[in-house]
Amino acid sequence: MSASADSFARLAIEMHEAPGVEETIDAVVQFALQALSCTYAGVALYARGSRPEVAAVTDPVVADVYDLQLSSQTGPLVTALQEKTTVLIRDTTTDGRWPEWAAKVAALGVRSVLDVPLVTGGGAHQTVGVLGLYSPVADAFDADDEAIAHILARHASVAVASARHEATMAQAVDARKLVGQAMGILMERFDVDGDRAFAILKRYSQDTNTKLRDVAQHLIDTRKLPH
Template sequence: MKWREYAEQMALLARNLLAQDSVQATLDEIAASAVRLVDGCDAAGILAVRKGRAVTLAAHGDMVRESDRLQGELGEGPCFDLAHGEGGQRVYRIADLTEPQPAWERYASGARELGVGSMTGVLLYTDDADFGALNLYARQPGTFGEDIEVAGWLLASHAAVALADARTIDQLEHAMETRHAIGEAMGILMERHRLSEDDAFQVLRRISQHHNIKLRDVAQRVRTDRTDPA
């Protein structure tokens, strides 16, 4: 794909990513877009490392989850190391996986059995934290040359903006839902027990603290069960 055409595709991608309605939908679209936009890319996924464990956040193509599972079991691999922050890397590229890979010998052997011939990845990060690694797979060795690093950065940059936006929207929606649930539960208690607004809130708060349950969950129980929280 020529760079002008790729730039136009990136502009379309930016609009498409920002149109997604959740963080998960954004992650899924990032992976799907990588396969659609990058020449020779057969599969793509987003891998995160949480408390030392590999977690597949998105996968487009069968080999992605198998590759992530293998790296998680072995505790090694280019995607795993990148997502884990090993060596301070922001990008990796394996042009030909059929050649020896001393850093990931066990993973490379397993990846070849999965049909992976070439790999590349770039770190996805928002303004406050690393999100994970966007990894691209090709069955054909030699697919990803040096140009892919620039293309990967462009894709990851657009993805990071969309992720930050999606996370903000999710947080706002969650906050609004929580406020609505608590307000409705307070109204039920006020009507049932003739409590003031402040007293109703304090009842919910005390139950939350005493039973170590989130305030929103206490409110939801009052709303759905219509039971006395005491």
């Protein structure tokens, strides 16, 4: 099954308009089911500062396939993440690269696997996750499927990076608002100027080893500074 330029354009718009990372990834896996010869699809993403986590699946069997690899840190998903390379398994009953994992996956009814890394561009290419495509049919993925999967992965990589950036920016704006409100409370209560109010918040943040936004939130909620 081939995906037209129109359908990719619609996907790009849908991903761009998605309100967050979770919705973005859901759009990706649903599109994969329509555009590729797969029965199941899923995405695993690197959470910040931790190991990959299952972000979206179209069927519980995909979560099982992922969990088997994430717990043992071996398998095509892990290889795709670490080596930033696409991994194709034509038949889990005959592929010998990860025999223990393959046997378990074959028992789940999955015969074909195509794992494509989600890699962001820029100076240092960074793997943000993997798009996994699965079929109960052996040798389900041909060259066209692989090409479409790569295009989809590029779309997904950009969309995830953009959604994460927007979320980070939104948090920063929210933090500035909270700090501003907290400064206003201190300025009114202690009759100090803005610089002094900010210095008080910063000191409490350092003394209590608490994020500045959390000190501000505590002050707004309780009208008291943390002990």
